[in-house]
Amino acid sequence: MIYLTNARLIDPEALTETHGSILIDGGVIAAIDGDAPEGAEVIDCGGKYLAPGIVDLGVQVGEPGARHKESVRSAGLAAAAGGVTTIIARPDTDPALDTPEMLEFVTRRARDASPVRIRHMAALTKGREGREMTEIGFLLDAGAVAFTDGDHVCTHTKVLNRAFTYARSLGALVIGHPQEPGLSKGAAVTKGKFASLRGLPDVHPMAERMGFDRDMALVEMTGVRYHADQITCARTLPALERAKANGLDVTAGISIHHLTLNEMDVGDYRTFFKVTPPLRSEDDRVAMIDAVAAGTIDIICSMHTPQDEESKRLPFEDAASGAVGLETLLPAAMRLYHAGGLTLPQLFRAMSLNPAKRLGLPQGRLAEGAPADLVLFDPDAPFVLDRFALRSKSKNTPFDGQRMEGRVLATFVAGMRVFDAGL
């Protein structure tokens, strides 16, 4: 039994922030604002903030295929240090996670090696190649929480239509990457003045809306449950609002990088700022923060994509895309809180509650009976980020050397302390 007292409790369901205590017993939240029972370990939180642990939807773990970039162990440690209590792993491994046997294997690896929970998404089509659907039923039985081909956009709409129809019959959630690949192929930055100045291959933001519109047509045809991995442009928002208003079972996410950085951050070809989709304009960034506040965009994730040094030390257009984010998601999110764009309950609604709800997981709530997956943090603690201090095997963060505010003090998974900054 652990009794956490003198804490600011963030409840993302009620969107409240109250002073109180939490009793953890048997891996779940046994009581809120009760008294300390006899024999409980009492932790004085010193007035710091306690929130449901982050459920990070869309993390690339390098197993199998790229363990040198990120192992299950290193991802788990990074997550624990970042207040992420559930990793939702992407199937864009090598080979792609597309069979129940592989899913069983990685599930076992996760249980053995990771201090935090790891749930897996499976590929929607075999090899993420967009030709044949995977064994969606078996994969669901083996524990897949969603189906996605990651950033491989299936251009074969007949295949996609059948996969969506089949997934619908099983109630499976599919996750799309809204992008018209014909327009975005080879693009390294978003179309505009900056792209022209740097002479880099670019893509118009409209490519995102075209991809989203196509997916919405398929969702309307099939009735499948659909989540857009990242909506990053203001131009896509009206289409998203319309889809939701029309009663389609649709949600949308965004990476923390698209909420805290813009295209200009690329500066003189800094490849750590190369992500997929590319960073957008400042206008887009601001519109996306408003969309998260309004609930139009449901989920904030890290889009954790480890890349080794070699793949980033190349000319910008040849360099690999992606940034690590498990450890920086929370501090970066605090930028939005300090800038006044989003409240702490709103942030944890988007980082913890909504992803858990969407995937049908019991996490993400601060309620009696809910799993005791918690993060204790100080939103005001300042530090300068040193990428070599990250626990991830890969150090490709765009926040290197930047001033951040917000540190994780302790992380609990099923009532166990998996990270402790030395409270």
Add this chain to the structure above:
Amino acid sequence: MSFRARHLLGIEHLAPDAITEILDLAERYVDFNRRTVKQSDALAGMTQINMFFENSTRTQASFELAGKRLGADVMNMAMAQSSVKKGETLIDTALTLNAMHPDLLVVRHGASGAVNLLAEKVNCAVLNAGDGRHEHPTQALLDALTIRRAKGRIQRLTVAICGDIQHSRVARSNLLLLGKMENRVRLIGPPTLMPSGVAEFGCEVFDDMKAGLQGADVVMMLRLQKERMDGGFIPSEREYFHRYGLDAEKLSHAKEDAIVMHPGPMNRGVEIDGTIADDINRSVIQEQVEMGVAVRMACMDLLARNLRAERGAKASEVME
């Protein structure tokens, strides 16, 4: 001295007085180059390596000649056929060469920003001889010198840049330089070859050649690459020449004394009519080639001075 940078990577970070300084020095090298004996010792004892990851005959020859006339030991490396093909990364190539202690690296590369990346990893001065669609600073400087000599100034002129703006590093560097020197810049080309957001650079954009050339002092034509001619960006070569090729009729909309420029190599009958290119009263294309050597000598001379000053400062620090 106004130009104090270690490298010359682009026009973007050059101040107007640095540009003027380079042009003034280049002017002196123009006279120098017209002598029978043209040998300076400005770069004596220094090693210059030309690394061309993209094939080029003209630019490489110009840099080679510039270096030799300044007394440098010049080495040409045709990177397109070298170890790069064996999988060596750009940075490893740079570090390998750096270990040979060159003083000046002249680099051309097909990827935008590649020269910036390389410059971060070496101890010598790096001169960008063209990177992807990003910048080609010496071309813009030689164009500026050509204009200044023909027009008597490089301010308050109306300059029309015509053709494939999108894929052109020459256009970008010229746009930046002419803007810094307070000229009026017009970009003319089919919309499929016009980069996005260029109007925000403070220039006017036209897709009609005659309208764009109206009252221009300088007409700068760009090369249209063969692979862009068929269907992808424009319908055909002949339709392009009809709408955007410079001929006497279209040129008649510019000022009577407007000069015609082209960075070469030309596609006669595609972007420029042969008779215009050869018209000694209008075309300054040969002059551009001459200015190229002088401008490159000026740039390398200044970079060498900066390098010596920097190394001198370091040495005296060690002494102390």
